[in-house]
Amino acid sequence: xxxxxxxxxxxxxxxxxxxxxxxxxxxxxxxxxxxxxxxxxxxxxxxxxxxxxxxxxxxxxxxxxxxxxxxxxxxxxxxxxxxxxxxxxxxxxxxxxxxxxxxxxxxxxxxxxxxxxxxxxxxxxxxxxxxxxxxxxxxxxxxxxxxxxxxxxxxxxxxxxxxxxxxxxxxxxxxxxxxxxxxxxxxxxxxxxxxxxxxxxxxxxxxxxxxxxxxxxxxxxxxxxxxxxxxxxxxxxxxxxxxxxxxx
Amino acid sequence: xxxxxxxxxxxxxxxxxxxxxxxxxxxxxxxxxxxxxxxxxxxxxxxxxxxxxxxxxxxxxxxxxxxxxxxxxxxxxxxxxxxxxxxxxxxxxxxxxxxxxxxxxxxxxxxxxxxxxxxxxxxxxxxxxxxxxxxxxxxxxxxxxxxxxxxxxxxxxxxxxxxxxxxxxxxxxxxxxxxxxxxxxxxxxxxxxxxxxxxxxxxxxxxxxxxxxxxxxxxxxxxxxxxxxxxxxxxxxxxxxxxxxxxx
Numbered sequence: 001x002x003x004x005x006x007x008x009x010x011x012x013x014x015x016x017x018x019x020x021x022x023x024x025x026x027x028x029x030x031x032x033x034x035x036x037x038x039x040x041x042x043x044x045x046x047x048x049x050x051x052x053x054x055x056x057x058x059x060x061x062x063x064x065x066x067x068x069x070x071x072x073x074x075x076x077x078x079x080x081x082x083x084x085x086x087x088x089x090x091x092x093x094x095x096x097x098x099x100x101x102x103x104x105x106x107x108x109x110x111x112x113x114x115x116x117x118x119x120x121x122x123x124x125x126x127x128x129x130x131x132x133x134x135x136x137x138x139x140x141x142x143x144x145x146x147x148x149x150x151x152x153x154x155x156x157x158x159x160x161x162x163x164x165x166x167x168x169x170x171x172x173x174x175x176x177x178x179x180x181x182x183x184x185x186x187x188x189x190x191x192x193x194x195x196x197x198x199x200x201x202x203x204x205x206x207x208x209x210x211x212x213x214x215x216x217x218x219x220x221x222x223x224x225x226x227x228x229x230x231x232x233x234x235x236x237x238x239x240x241x242x243x244x245x246x247x248x
Numbered sequence: 249x250x251x252x253x254x255x256x257x258x259x260x261x262x263x264x265x266x267x268x269x270x271x272x273x274x275x276x277x278x279x280x281x282x283x284x285x286x287x288x289x290x291x292x293x294x295x296x297x298x299x300x301x302x303x304x305x306x307x308x309x310x311x312x313x314x315x316x317x318x319x320x321x322x323x324x325x326x327x328x329x330x331x332x333x334x335x336x337x338x339x340x341x342x343x344x345x346x347x348x349x350x351x352x353x354x355x356x357x358x359x360x361x362x363x364x365x366x367x368x369x370x371x372x373x374x375x376x377x378x379x380x381x382x383x384x385x386x387x388x389x390x391x392x393x394x395x396x397x398x399x400x401x402x403x404x405x406x407x408x409x410x411x412x413x414x415x416x417x418x419x420x421x422x423x424x425x426x427x428x429x430x431x432x433x434x435x436x437x438x439x440x441x442x443x444x445x446x447x448x449x450x451x452x453x454x455x456x457x458x459x460x461x462x463x464x465x466x467x468x469x470x471x472x473x474x475x476x477x478x479x480x481x482x483x484x485x486x487x488x489x490x491x492x493x494x495x496x
Binding site for chain 2: 043077118
């Protein structure tokens with residue numbers, strides 16, 4: 001496998017009490033998942049942890065040592081409950097300090113808006129030493145990258161914009177190709193033969209997603225593979241299975 | 249603290265490739281979070297893992313040994329990609345076998361619908377030995393409880409119905425009380441004084457959630473506490489802070 005074919009792995013760490021209390025419904029996980037899939041990276045694990053430094057550090061260490069990249073959301077604002085930068089610094093054993101570029105950026109921004117550059121706003125310039133900034137076109141206060149970890153805001157509009165900015169810097173891999181096949185039979189009818197098809201096509205991952213319209217069951221079958229030929233071969237067998245069942 | 253006052257902790261394990269590929273947006277995490285908060289249980293961590301047995305086992309073991317209860321979603325259907333029961337059995341070191349009650353239930357159900365009780369459908373009766381069933385009023389195939397782990401379907405309608413069924417069996421605790429205060433100032437303006445208020449009210453957790461209407465920033469401040477008096481005292485100080493800023 002050449003480097004261009006290497007599939008890079010990724011994990012996400014969503015940070016915030018509000019996600020665990022039900023106050024806020026996360027919208028970033030599904031977005032990151034879709035974007036990484038399109039880019040050919042494999043999102044392998046997601047964790048949601050509260051605004052507790054030890055919890056953030058422990059989860060981050062577990063993920064950053066295991067996967068090629070980690071993407072975090074939340075906790076980089078100006079208030080006391082925004083502790084992500086400190087936690088990430090602690091995980092990496094790095095001091096957390098005002099980032100010179102971020103200081104410049106925000107000082108100019110608040111001056112242009114005739115707003116005081118308060119201590120709270122200065123909090124948003126703090127990063128682990130050596131971090132590089134991630135541009136925030138929405139509200140200026142930047143995210144940052146340190147090592148293999150990308151630290152982004154939790155507000156979905158800002159998370160999305162930051163992700164757009166870092167995406168071109170990530171190595172892409174062979175994209176996961178998928179085909180969805182609508183199947184008019186329920187899982188109980190197709191489970192046996194589908195399992196045999198999966199066994200014959202180990203290069204694919206065949207997923208089965210039940211649907212119920214209130215009257216009867218049907219299934220959406222999804223064949224995923226990085227090989228177009230493998231995907232198409234499995235999909236053809238699934239089509240033949242459905243036709244066989246329809247005739248019987 | 250008496251037993252009635254004990255706060256029980258919980259974690260969620262959402263299982264499924266489709267959540268990590270972006271194909272499916274999870275809807276169960278936020279629902280579980282809201283329901284547990286209302287019941288007075290603390291959801292402390294969420295993990296999402298793929299349909300890979302070792303991953304499910306590792307995450308389940310990490311969560312079930314640390315928290316009072318674990319709630320899982322996904323992977324209990326009749327197809328080859330539904331491997332949750334096996335993974336949970338392996339985590340507990342228990343054999344996984346057809347559950348007699350589930351066999352009876354599903355045999356009768358499929359007979360009543362004149363559908364064959366296929367091997368695939370029989371898969372849905374498999375639980376770790378000693379599990380008790382969780383009723384599924386939507387599509388019959390049950391979830392199950394083993395030890396401190398509740399194993400439920402991923403389809404949101406079924407997850408919700410199963411959760412409704414187990415909720416009365418869970419110990420409730422003192423409910424987390426919260427108040428939301430609309431604040432017309434941005435986080436950068438209130439971050440300093442708000443941090444002082446948080447320090448003076450350690451029995452509360454004060455969250456700050458920025459809003460941006462396209463023109464200007466405002467904030468929603470949320471005070472959470474299991475003590476009504478503590479919550480109200482912190483909320484009163486926040487109100488006074490806002491009034492002070494409005495006059496200045």
